Amino acid sequence: MSLLVAITGWEPEPWAERFRRVMPGRNVHLLGESYDPAAIDYVASWKHPPRALANLPNLKVLFSLGAGVDHLFSDPGLPSAPIVRVVDSDLTARMSEYVVLHCLVCLRQQRRYDQQQRRREWIDDRLQPAAADMRVGIMGMGELGQDAAQKLAMLGFQVAGWSRTPRRSVHAEMYAGADELESFLRRSDILVVLLPLTPETRGMIDADLLRKLARDGAFGAPYLINAGRGGLQIERDILTCLDEGSLLGATLDVFEQEPLPGASPLWSHPAVTVTPHNAAMSSPETIGRQVAEQIAAFENGEPLKNIVDSARKY
Amino acid sequence: MSLLVAITGWEPEPWAERFRRVMPGRNVHLLGESYDPAAIDYVASWKHPPRALANLPNLKVLFSLGAGVDHLFSDPGLPSAPIVRVVDSDLTARMSEYVVLHCLVCLRQQRRYDQQQRRREWIDDRLQPAAADMRVGIMGMGELGQDAAQKLAMLGFQVAGWSRTPRRSVHAEMYAGADELESFLRRSDILVVLLPLTPETRGMIDADLLRKLARDGAFGAPYLINAGRGGLQIERDILTCLDEGSLLGATLDVFEQEPLPGASPLWSHPAVTVTPHNAAMSSPETIGRQVAEQIAAFENGEPLKNIVDSARKY
Numbered sequence: 001m002s003l004l005v006a007i008t009g010w011e012p013e014p015w016a017e018r019f020r021r022v023m024p025g026r027n028v029h030l031l032g033e034s035y036d037p038a039a040i041d042y043v044a045s046w047k048h049p050p051r052a053l054a055n056l057p058n059l060k061v062l063f064s065l066g067a068g069v070d071h072l073f074s075d076p077g078l079p080s081a082p083i084v085r086v087v088d089s090d091l092t093a094r095m096s097e098y099v100v101l102h103c104l105v106c107l108r109q110q111r112r113y114d115q116q117q118r119r120r121e122w123i124d125d126r127l128q129p130a131a132a133d134m135r136v137g138i139m140g141m142g143e144l145g146q147d148a149a150q151k152l153a154m155l156g157f158q159v160a161g162w163s164r165t166p167r168r169s170v171h172a173e174m175y176a177g178a179d180e181l182e183s184f185l186r187r188s189d190i191l192v193v194l195l196p197l198t199p200e201t202r203g204m205i206d207a208d209l210l211r212k213l214a215r216d217g218a219f220g221a222p223y224l225i226n227a228g229r230g231g232l233q234i235e236r237d238i239l240t241c242l243d244e245g246s247l248l249g250a251t252l253d254v255f256e257q258e259p260l261p262g263a264s265p266l267w268s269h270p271a272v273t274v275t276p277h278n279a280a281m282s283s284p285e286t287i288g289r290q291v292a293e294q295i296a297a298f299e300n301g302e303p304l305k306n307i308v309d310s311a312r313k314y
Numbered sequence: 315m316s317l318l319v320a321i322t323g324w325e326p327e328p329w330a331e332r333f334r335r336v337m338p339g340r341n342v343h344l345l346g347e348s349y350d351p352a353a354i355d356y357v358a359s360w361k362h363p364p365r366a367l368a369n370l371p372n373l374k375v376l377f378s379l380g381a382g383v384d385h386l387f388s389d390p391g392l393p394s395a396p397i398v399r400v401v402d403s404d405l406t407a408r409m410s411e412y413v414v415l416h417c418l419v420c421l422r423q424q425r426r427y428d429q430q431q432r433r434r435e436w437i438d439d440r441l442q443p444a445a446a447d448m449r450v451g452i453m454g455m456g457e458l459g460q461d462a463a464q465k466l467a468m469l470g471f472q473v474a475g476w477s478r479t480p481r482r483s484v485h486a487e488m489y490a491g492a493d494e495l496e497s498f499l500r501r502s503d504i505l506v507v508l509l510p511l512t513p514e515t516r517g518m519i520d521a522d523l524l525r526k527l528a529r530d531g532a533f534g535a536p537y538l539i540n541a542g543r544g545g546l547q548i549e550r551d552i553l554t555c556l557d558e559g560s561l562l563g564a565t566l567d568v569f570e571q572e573p574l575p576g577a578s579p580l581w582s583h584p585a586v587t588v589t590p591h592n593a594a595m596s597s598p599e600t601i602g603r604q605v606a607e608q609i610a611a612f613e614n615g616e617p618l619k620n621i622v623d624s625a626r627k628y
Contacts, residue, residue: 113588131411277438
């Protein structure tokens with residue numbers, strides 16, 4: 001009975017250590033070590049190399065260690081075992097910290113005050129909208145979007161949500177599907193993108209979409225926060241919209257190519273905040289425990305939770 | 315029946331306009347205009363010049379237009395009429411926006427990521443505490459402190475509050491009085507100062523107090539947020555503590571002298587965020603209406619709300 005830890009991009013060792021601690025009776029292997037493929041019954045993956053899992057004849061479950069699963073579907077040798085994605089309250093809370101932080105940076109014009117500080121300028125003019133004057137629109141109303149909506153509403157923001165299929169929320173005015181997308185965009189001063197990356201959503205955040213956002217808000221132009229996936233956005237279009245004034249600013253945690261190349265103009269654009277895809281980092285402590293609990297329940301005959309729909313790819 | 319608007323530091327005109335709109339039957343005068351002192355029955359003040367209100371024989375109520383009232387007690391010619399201070403839900407919400415924003419800037423190490431962005435560095439190492447790992451301590455648990463405590467707790471922070479006299483809170487572990495101050499400081503990773511400025515609190519945020527804050531938190535040193543009054547802090551001591559490492563950083567909205575002098579080392583200290591005393595700006599819209607409603611109720615024989623205790627000076 002063995003767990004294979006198949007990670008690239010993150011340090012795999014802390015994960016292997018954590019799994020050994022929470023599953024004391026089980027062998028834990030790292031990719032690249034020597035192990036018997038037939039002994040592997042579980043895999044814990046984050047961006048495993050293509051085909052690295054192709055020959056595991058007794059694989060029972062594949063666990064994705066981050067919130068997204070698009071990294072799995074890019075593997076042409078993906079095994080047919082059920083895929084379970086992480087739905088972790090710690091990860092959800094961290095994403096909401098990030099979303100709330102950057103909505104408040106926009107609302108409270110912190111970047112403007114940073115610039116004033118550098119110039120030693122004390123300007124306290126009175127144009128200061130309150131959260132209640134600001135309309136946040138969240139694209140993607142799964143676990144992450146719902147939690148962010150609740151916390152933003154509690155701070156006073158006017159929150160709406162958009163999802164592909166109709167959903168309900170007590171904290172957000174809901175819009176669904178292609179038909180209601182434009183109405184949703186037209187009422188949003190801050191657009192928060194938390195969509196999964198699928199064939200349907202790839203490249204969706206483009207100039208056409210950004211130009212439909214609200215222009216009648218307190219600042220006269222909208223703000224973009226993408227904490228979903230880089231493949232959702234067209235970076236050239238974001239820069240065009242910033243420079244033509246149809247976008248006030250942007251906070252981007254994810255990029256078409258990661259790490260963001262040193263030559264990208266996003267790094268030095270005065271209206272852009274770049275963070276290194278750390279809005280919601282999976283922690284070995286909490287997620288290792290969650291995977292161990294799921295395996296124990298599964299082996300007791302209980303159904304798996306948070307199984308990925310391989311047709312919809314999320 | 316006349317209202318005198320006695321404001322310095324802010325533009326008085328928008329206030330006078332707002333009062334004229336919400337009290338159509340009443341004369342509204344600005345300080346410096348010609349008016350009959352005996353006709354003034356109400357004053358709306360923010361930092362009025364000393365003795366400017368000394369000869370108003372029929373003054374019934376003095377309204378303070380901001381959250382603090384220390385600006386009034388520095389006037390040796392302060393009239394003996396009851397003083398009513400603003401307790402405004404809009405102002406409270408704005409203060410909580412500010413406090414939550416800067417607690418999240420600290421938690422999410424946004425200043426470090428700002429620096430990395432300037433250097434085009436993509437470093438996503440995994441040391442990222444969650445709000446649940448961070449202990450916020452709020453000094454001053456009146457309307458503002460209670461609201462901030464609720465919102466911080468909802469984001470997952472561990473919140474405690476300290477007040478001069480015992481108070482209760484469902485969102486914060488409470489400490490009271492001089493005896494419990496040190497225990498409160500020892501458990502606080504982020505200190506949020508929302509105290510009123512009184513003879514007892516003046517200069518309270520000094521090196522002695524800052525050195526008692528927690529050193530065993532996620533970042534190894536505590537963070538200070540002062541959104542109360544500049545007179546509470548000893549700026550020389552804040553700089554000393556930053557430079558000796560007993561303080562990680564500080565966000566200051568208020569200063570010993572305002573505007574903050576151009577020569578102050580706070581402007582350019584890499585660990586200090588300076589904002590121009592705008593954490594919670596009084597808005598003529600909401601506060602003008604509140605004052606009009608209080609006057610109408612008072613003239614109907616109802617008791618005044620939020621009267622200042624002139625012995626305690628807040």
